[in-house]
Amino acid sequence: GESVGLHLPTLSVQEGDNSIINCAYSNSASDYFIWYKQESGKGPQFIIDIRSNMDKRQGQRVTVLLNKTVKHLSLQIAATQPGDSAVYFCAEGGYSGNTPLVFGKGTRLSVIA
Amino acid sequence: KAGVTQTPRYLIKTRGQQVTLSCSPISGHRSVSWYQQTPGQGLQFLFEYFSETQRNKGNFPGRFSGRQFSNSRSEMNVSTLELGDSALYLCASSFGTAASTDTQYFGPGTRLTVL
Numbered sequence: 001g002e003s004v005g006l007h008l009p010t011l012s013v014q015e016g017d018n019s020i021i022n023c024a025y026s027n028s029a030s031d032y033f034i035w036y037k038q039e040s041g042k043g044p045q046f047i048i049d050i051r052s053n054m055d056k057r058q059g060q061r062v063t064v065l066l067n068k069t070v071k072h073l074s075l076q077i078a079a080t081q082p083g084d085s086a087v088y089f090c091a092e093g094g095y096s097g098n099t100p101l102v103f104g105k106g107t108r109l110s111v112i113a
Numbered sequence: 114k115a116g117v118t119q120t121p122r123y124l125i126k127t128r129g130q131q132v133t134l135s136c137s138p139i140s141g142h143r144s145v146s147w148y149q150q151t152p153g154q155g156l157q158f159l160f161e162y163f164s165e166t167q168r169n170k171g172n173f174p175g176r177f178s179g180r181q182f183s184n185s186r187s188e189m190n191v192s193t194l195e196l197g198d199s200a201l202y203l204c205a206s207s208f209g210t211a212a213s214t215d216t217q218y219f220g221p222g223t224r225l226t227v228l
Contacts, residue, residue, distance in 0.1 A: 043219035103156040
């Protein structure tokens with residue numbers, strides 16, 4: 001079946017630098033995408049979402065970019081802080097009235113102080 | 114507004130036993146979805162309940178079951194536990210159905226260890 005994947009399983013960045021986490025999705029019919037952050041011992045926490053009629057959406061220190069041509073999603077974190085260290089998941093869905101979200105495997109972001 | 118709560122947070126069982134996990138969604142949310150999270154398989158969808166009806170089911174054996182009550186609280190049950198059932202079980206709630214674009218909010222999970 002189709003699934004959401006990630007280019008990099010781990011990412012290490014210096015504190016203060018910008019982070020970019022990438023995600024490739026395979027279902028061209030997906031029209032809703034979400035990024036979640038999961039810290040150790042906690043459940044996934046919603047970060048930001050984007051609909052397929054947009055190619056960019058900004059939140060507080062985070063930006064999600066959607067490139068439907070190449071079926072690629074990215075999460076940019078500005079001025080990365082130690083508290084950003086976590087596993088980040090992308091998920092896709094919305095393409096069917098009765099199909100649940102499909103989650104990627106996750107990327108671990110490690111911030112070096 | 115209180116978040117999604119799950120009980121218990123930790124559970125240790127032995128093979129062959131059964132277990133029941135509980136999830137209380139955010140007030141006003143009608144959909145509850147359950148996921149199994151393991152290091153090897155990531156987040157895998159188990160099932161979703163909306164207004165007490167199972168709307169969706171993932172690719173898990175019949176040993177995994179669930180239900181939802183009229184107050185939207187949900188339980189999942191795993192019978193005849195196997196070692197491979199050791200995982201973090203996550204519950205997520207949303208106002209609409211999980212298949213819609215309503216954001217799902219996750220609880221802290223129940224860590225199940227099967228010995």
